[in-house]
Amino acid sequence: MRNGKRRTIVVAGGAGFLGSHLCDVLMSDGSQVVCLDSFLTGRRENLRHLERDPRFALIEADVTEPLPAGLAGGSLRPDAVINLACAASPPHYQADPEHTLLTCVLGTRNLLRLAEASGARFLLASTSEIYGDPEVHPQTESYWGNVNPTGPRACYDEGKRAAETLSFDYLRAGRVDVRVARIFNTYGPRMRADDGRVVSNVITQALAGKDITVYGDGGQTRSFCYVDDLVDGLARLAALDTPVPGAINLGNPAELQVAELVERVRMITGSRSAVVRRPLPVDDPRRRRPDIALARRLLGWSPRVPLEAGLRSTVAWFEEDLRRSTAIRVR
Numbered sequence: 001m002r003n004g005k006r007r008t009i010v011v012a013g014g015a016g017f018l019g020s021h022l023c024d025v026l027m028s029d030g031s032q033v034v035c036l037d038s039f040l041t042g043r044r045e046n047l048r049h050l051e052r053d054p055r056f057a058l059i060e061a062d063v064t065e066p067l068p069a070g071l072a073g074g075s076l077r078p079d080a081v082i083n084l085a086c087a088a089s090p091p092h093y094q095a096d097p098e099h100t101l102l103t104c105v106l107g108t109r110n111l112l113r114l115a116e117a118s119g120a121r122f123l124l125a126s127t128s129e130i131y132g133d134p135e136v137h138p139q140t141e142s143y144w145g146n147v148n149p150t151g152p153r154a155c156y157d158e159g160k161r162a163a164e165t166l167s168f169d170y171l172r173a174g175r176v177d178v179r180v181a182r183i184f185n186t187y188g189p190r191m192r193a194d195d196g197r198v199v200s201n202v203i204t205q206a207l208a209g210k211d212i213t214v215y216g217d218g219g220q221t222r223s224f225c226y227v228d229d230l231v232d233g234l235a236r237l238a239a240l241d242t243p244v245p246g247a248i249n250l251g252n253p254a255e256l257q258v259a260e261l262v263e264r265v266r267m268i269t270g271s272r273s274a275v276v277r278r279p280l281p282v283d284d285p286r287r288r289r290p291d292i293a294l295a296r297r298l299l300g301w302s303p304r305v306p307l308e309a310g311l312r313s314t315v316a317w318f319e320e321d322l323r324r325s326t327a328i329r330v331r
């Protein structure tokens, strides 16, 4: 709700981990939300609690295809279009690399055109992966990155880079008011147990008493942001009325090694799981940490949830999730 007017916001990828939390925040702000999702990696359960709300609509659609009538050139004229549609975990986005690349490029084009036709603002969920294996540390928005354009991660990294390119071309041409968030590793409730990312893997392995898999020597670093903080940053960026000069990093600058993350999770869960080494995936970045000075200045945003509290809440959610899925299997 802004200036007494109810906003309509299209959230592509709204059934996923980040998207479903963003739908919650936008709805609680009084907005009307139209979620577009193909359910490639997203889940209906993530949105079950919103389904009966008349301010919420869910449309099953693949953003690489022409958007459903009623949206494109139709009666619905959104105030904002937010594009989170894209598998985000390496095993998922590498399962069909061609579709991942097309989701980034064609999906962004289709949604930019929807924004243009409606005079809506457009927000792209980009990624820290556009920095590749960074030579600049921490990563500032002015760094152009170090991405292998032909490796197994390229469908995602280069896809998001091209999506940024297209978005800024629309902005420069005065066609759409564009915002780009470069999101760093985010974790929290509603991640999938089979997601393949490190936080969900380690927690589910620890809870199940299975071996915990560390890829490489565990000395590589990441900076993990709790989901509530991250979607707060996205919502602020989407609502900001002043022009934004370029992409903005959103993430938690608290950097730690993968091996340290594993120890934290073992402590919190009291797990006695063994830690086993697996080969480091090709092109796995050695380190990653956001410089968030721009987000602090423009959005007045910085993460509030410390890793310990965020991990405890995520562990509690996975415990409940595992209980639910076991109960379903037993029945």
Ligand code: NAD
Pocket (backbone or CB within 6 Å): 012, 013, 014, 015, 016, 017, 018, 019, 036, 037, 038, 039, 040, 041, 042, 043, 061, 062, 063, 064, 083, 084, 085, 086, 087, 088, 089, 103, 107, 125, 126, 127, 128, 182, 183, 184, 185, 186, 187
């Ligand atoms: P997710 O896999 O949980 O969510 C992605 C959603 O997009 C899913 O609901 C999926 O079904 C949907 N989707 C995928 N391809 C689609 C298509 N072609 N058409 C329609 N829907 C499609 O992942 P997430 O972690 O919630 O990530 C959301 C967005 O944020 C992604 O764009 C991702 O690149 C970006 N991001 C996430 C992180 C993170 O740490 N979670 C970090 C950087 C960037």
Ligand code: UDP
Pocket (backbone or CB within 6 Å): 089, 090, 185, 196, 197, 198, 199, 201, 202, 213, 214, 215, 216, 220, 222, 258, 280, 281, 284, 285
């Ligand atoms: N990783 C790991 N064990 C796992 C899954 C991932 O050690 O079971 C490592 C992975 O190699 C990477 C880091 O954890 O160095 C983060 O991986 P994730 O897939 O979560 O995110 P990304 O590599 O895309 O930042």
